Amino acid sequence: xxxxxxxxxxxxxxxxxxxxxxxxxxxxxxxxxxxxxxxxxxxxxxxxxxxxxxxxxxxxxxxxxxxxxxxxxxxxxxxxxxxxxxxxxxxxxxxxxxxxxxxxxxxxxxxxxxxxxxxxxxxxxxxxxxxxxxxxxxxxxxxxxxxxxxxxxxxxxxxxxxxxxxxxxxxxxxxxxxxxxxxxxxxxxxxxxxxxxxxxxxxxxxxxxxxxxxxxxxxxxxxxxxxxxxxxxxxxxxxxxxxxxxxxxxxxxxxxxxxxxxxxxxxxxxxxxxxxxxxxxxxxxxxxxxxxxxxxxxxxxxxxxxxxxxxxxxxxxxxxxxxxxxxxxxxxxxxxxxxxxxxxxxxxxxxxxxxxxxxxxxxxxxxxxxxxxxxxxxxxxxxxxxxxxxxxxxxxxxxx
Amino acid sequence: xxxxxxxxxxxxxxxxxxxxxxxxxxxxxxxxxxxxxxxxxxxxxxxxxxxxxxxxxxxxxxxxxxxxxxxxxxxxxxxxxxxxxxxxxxxxxxxxxxxxxxxxxxxxxxxxxxxxxxxxxxxxxxxxxxxxxxxxxxxxxxxxxxxxxxxxxxxxxxxxxxxxxxxxxxxxxxxxxxxxxxxxxxxxxxxxxxxxxxxxxxxxxxxxxxxxxxxxxxxxxxxxxxxxxxxxxxxxxxxxxxxxxxxxxxxxxxxxxxxxxxxxxxxxxxxxxxxxxxxxxxxxxxxxxxxxxxxxxxxxxxxxxxxxxxxxxxxxxxxxxxxxxxxxxxxxxxxxxxxxxxxxxxxxxxxxxxxxxxxxxxxxxxxxxxxxxxxxxxxxxxx
Numbered sequence: 204x205x206x207x208x209x210x211x212x213x214x215x216x217x218x219x220x221x222x223x224x225x226x227x228x229x230x231x232x233x234x235x236x237x238x239x240x241x242x243x244x245x246x247x248x249x250x251x252x253x254x255x256x257x258x259x260x261x262x263x264x265x266x267x268x269x270x271x272x273x274x275x276x277x278x279x280x281x282x283x284x285x286x287x288x289x290x291x292x293x294x295x296x297x298x299x300x301x302x303x304x305x306x307x308x309x310x311x312x313x314x315x316x317x318x319x320x321x322x323x324x325x326x327x328x329x330x331x332x333x334x335x336x337x338x339x340x341x342x343x344x345x346x347x348x349x350x351x352x353x354x355x356x357x358x359x360x361x362x363x364x365x366x367x368x369x370x371x372x373x374x375x376x377x378x379x380x381x382x383x384x385x386x387x388x389x390x391x392x393x394x395x396x397x398x399x400x401x402x403x404x405x406x407x408x409x410x411x412x413x414x415x416x417x418x419x420x421x422x423x424x425x426x427x428x429x430x431x432x433x434x435x436x437x438x439x440x441x442x443x444x445x446x447x448x449x450x451x452x453x454x455x456x457x458x459x460x461x462x463x464x465x466x467x468x469x470x471x472x473x474x475x476x477x478x479x480x481x482x483x484x485x486x487x488x489x490x491x492x493x494x495x496x497x498x499x500x501x502x503x504x505x506x507x508x509x510x511x512x513x514x515x516x517x518x519x520x521x522x523x524x525x526x527x528x529x530x531x532x533x534x535x536x537x538x539x540x541x542x543x544x545x546x547x548x549x550x551x552x553x554x555x556x557x558x559x560x561x562x563x564x565x566x567x568x569x570x571x572x573x574x575x576x577x578x579x580x581x582x583x584x585x586x587x588x589x590x591x592x593x594x595x596x597x598x599x600x601x602x603x
Numbered sequence: 604x605x606x607x608x609x610x611x612x613x614x615x616x617x618x619x620x621x622x623x624x625x626x627x628x629x630x631x632x633x634x635x636x637x638x639x640x641x642x643x644x645x646x647x648x649x650x651x652x653x654x655x656x657x658x659x660x661x662x663x664x665x666x667x668x669x670x671x672x673x674x675x676x677x678x679x680x681x682x683x684x685x686x687x688x689x690x691x692x693x694x695x696x697x698x699x700x701x702x703x704x705x706x707x708x709x710x711x712x713x714x715x716x717x718x719x720x721x722x723x724x725x726x727x728x729x730x731x732x733x734x735x736x737x738x739x740x741x742x743x744x745x746x747x748x749x750x751x752x753x754x755x756x757x758x759x760x761x762x763x764x765x766x767x768x769x770x771x772x773x774x775x776x777x778x779x780x781x782x783x784x785x786x787x788x789x790x791x792x793x794x795x796x797x798x799x800x801x802x803x804x805x806x807x808x809x810x811x812x813x814x815x816x817x818x819x820x821x822x823x824x825x826x827x828x829x830x831x832x833x834x835x836x837x838x839x840x841x842x843x844x845x846x847x848x849x850x851x852x853x854x855x856x857x858x859x860x861x862x863x864x865x866x867x868x869x870x871x872x873x874x875x876x877x878x879x880x881x882x883x884x885x886x887x888x889x890x891x892x893x894x895x896x897x898x899x900x901x902x903x904x905x906x907x908x909x910x911x912x913x914x915x916x917x918x919x920x921x922x923x924x925x926x927x928x929x930x931x932x933x934x935x936x937x938x939x940x941x942x943x944x945x946x947x948x949x950x951x952x953x954x955x956x957x958x959x960x961x962x963x964x965x966x967x968x969x970x971x972x973x974x975x976x977x978x979x980x981x982x983x984x985x986x
Contacts, residue, residue, distance in 0.1 A: 208967075210967065211964060211967050211968060214960055214963060214964040214967065215752070215756070215964055217960050218756055218760075218957060218960040218961045218964060219756070221953070221956065221957035221960060222756070222759050222760050222763055222957060224953075225760075225763045225764065225767060225953065225954065225957060226763045226766075228767065228950065228953075229763055229766035229767050230766070242770075243770045244768045244769045244770035244771075244772075244947065245768045246766070246768050258871075258872060258873075259873075260872075287765070287768065287769075290884075293884060295884075297765070299765055299766055
């Protein structure tokens with residue numbers, strides 16, 4: 204058994220006393236100094252936001268100075284560090300104590316803007332300010348952020364969400380809800396009171412009549428226009444209401460079975476004064492259609508010819524004014540005036556009718572030819588007559 | 604590039620043969636000169652300087668009796684051989700074992716990278732607990748209690764020193780704990796140091812084997828925090844039978860620890876010594892091509908230092924042998940006190956004194972001096 208000698212006991216006692224003495228010096232004589240007055244080895248007290256952290260390396264920033272710590276801290280949290288300055292130029296610090304502190308102990312900047320995310324997260328003021336982290340708020344939501352600018356980013360320490368913008372501001376995010384009434388680029392949305400244009404991301408398609416929610420950056424041109432940067436900002440939430448034709452308002456789908464009274468780029472129908480676009484049919488065809496109501500027209504969503512005009516009955520013995528009808532019979536005589544206007548008497552043996560042949564029609568049938576025509580009953584010198592709207596609406600001997 | 608390697612070797616030689624100059628202190632001094640980023644050239648300079656230092660720091664450990672923390676446990680065997688006139692043989696062992704460790708380390712680089720990537724802070728903490736336990740339990744009888752006492756005293760000392768405004772805390776701590784006690788106990792020795800030949804009196808096969816064991820322990824030392832070369836050497840001492848095999852392990856650990864430290868830094872970004880901290884500040888990360896260049900620098904530096912290291916040591920050894928040993932040691936003591944005062948004034952001196960008292964107590968209690976590593980270990984255990 205080795206016994207402690209007096210010298211050993213004294214040395215151990217002296218070392219304990221020395222350590223205590225050093226402890227007292229450390230606790231009292233060395234009050235932390237501000238970073239700007241610190242020298243290498245000085246004890247410093249620094250409060251800042253963690254603006255960089257990777258593995259065991261972190262950087263704290265207080266809006267003026269940075270310190271480097273060889274500790275793992277959480278990004279964008281605010282910390283108070285008491286530690287020893289290891290390097291005056293690089294401000295590397297050996298931390299002795301690290302406490303997470305409330306952000307209000309720091310002199311932070313605050314910015315109000317709208318949260319935005321694409322490849323990174325931003326605050327739009329409407330200037331784009333890159334944020335150190337994404338916020339847990341809806342894209343486009345107005346938010347007040349507290350933090351510090353460091354490098355090219357704003358390091359967010361805290362934030363207060365303030366809801367979505369209620370009126371559009373140029374360059375700021377805006378969310379709209381409405382019905383797609385035009386689906387070519389830019390698409391047009393009817394929000395119940397106005398038309399809004401939107402440029403969608405590449406390959407993002409919407410159907411006419413879709414009820415949608417769209418978030419985009421607003422541009423206040425003559426029409427409010429949204430620039431949408433992500434397909435996830437386009438949500439189809441339903442379909443427009445379908446109502447019988449004539450009862451629809453803008454943004455509703457009109458449904459009806461009607462006869463074409465005028466053909467061309469758009470169709471005139473006998474059931475509405477509005478033109479129907481986006482579908483092709485012949486004068487006299489009876490069509491069934493679902494069309495989205497725009498400001499002054501309808502646009503076909505789903506349209507079919509229900510009864511082709513060829514299947515209409517021969518109306519030569521049952522003239523009805525104001526309705527597109529078909530006549531079929533043999534040409535009994537033809538008379539052409541000097542001004543090019545012509546008349547043809549068409550009969551089916553039982554009844555006859557005078558067919559008006561204006562010069563613009565460019566058709567002069569021969570006697571005994573079989574004539575099929577689509578048009579309206581009208582009068583000629585107070586006698587019943589038949590008027591053909593265009594060359595496409597007359598067939599001679601089966602040739603149309 | 605060659606210019607920077609040669610400059611590094613030159614600086615490393617100066618610091619290597621200077622007593623009490625720890626690699627971290629060296630990095631700190633050099634760091635104050637390197638004010639602007641110098642690119643990869645500075646990395647080469649610092650690395651070759653640190654590597655050269657590991658080859659030559661056996662010189663002060665052997666001739667001055669002032670060990671640095673890494674070689675603390677080697678003091679007694681090295682001194683024993685020096686007193687037998689075999690001081691130059693110790694230097695020869697250091698140079699050759701370090702060269703072999705450098706070669707082995709380069710061969711073990713790939714498995715080491717895989718190992719280093721699996722290292723976690725938790726594993727490090729567990730290792731520190733095990734080491735602390737190992738330090739105490741390997742003592743016998745009541746000495747276990749003394750070891751525990753010294754470990755706790757050193758640990759408390761480390762915690763207190765951390766809070767003091769010191770520029771070079773590790774200089775005062777390590778020189779006080781390990782260096783000054785050795786020199787104090789050698790003050791009574793005024794025999795002149797005899798210098799015989801430098802031939803290593805050990806079979807080549809055995810030398811190779813122990814150098815390889817040392818390299819493996821160096822690998823471990825570079826992975827675990829606070830697991831110093833001294834502790835690695837302590838483990839190695841269970842394999843060694845005499846002073847020469849022990850020293851072979853110690854010197855191999857020292858150099859391989861430094862080289863594996865670089866590889867660890869490349870693979871994980873972790874810094875295990877002051878030189879690497881400085882490199883990280885100046886130039887990070889290293890590319891694979893740059894690592895290969897540093898491997899070539901390793902071979903070049905190791906070869907060059909081996910080429911002139913022996914002749915230089917012989918020249919310095921002969922000069923020292925002509926001086927009164929007590930006066931020499933007293934001069935070194937004065938140098939240390941002056942350095943301590945220069946770095947941190949009276950507070951530095953006070954820390955040095957406290958560390959010395961703990962170090963002297965350790966020696967008097969006849970327990971392993973590496974128990975004083977509690978100065979770093981307790982801090983990690985409590986974190």
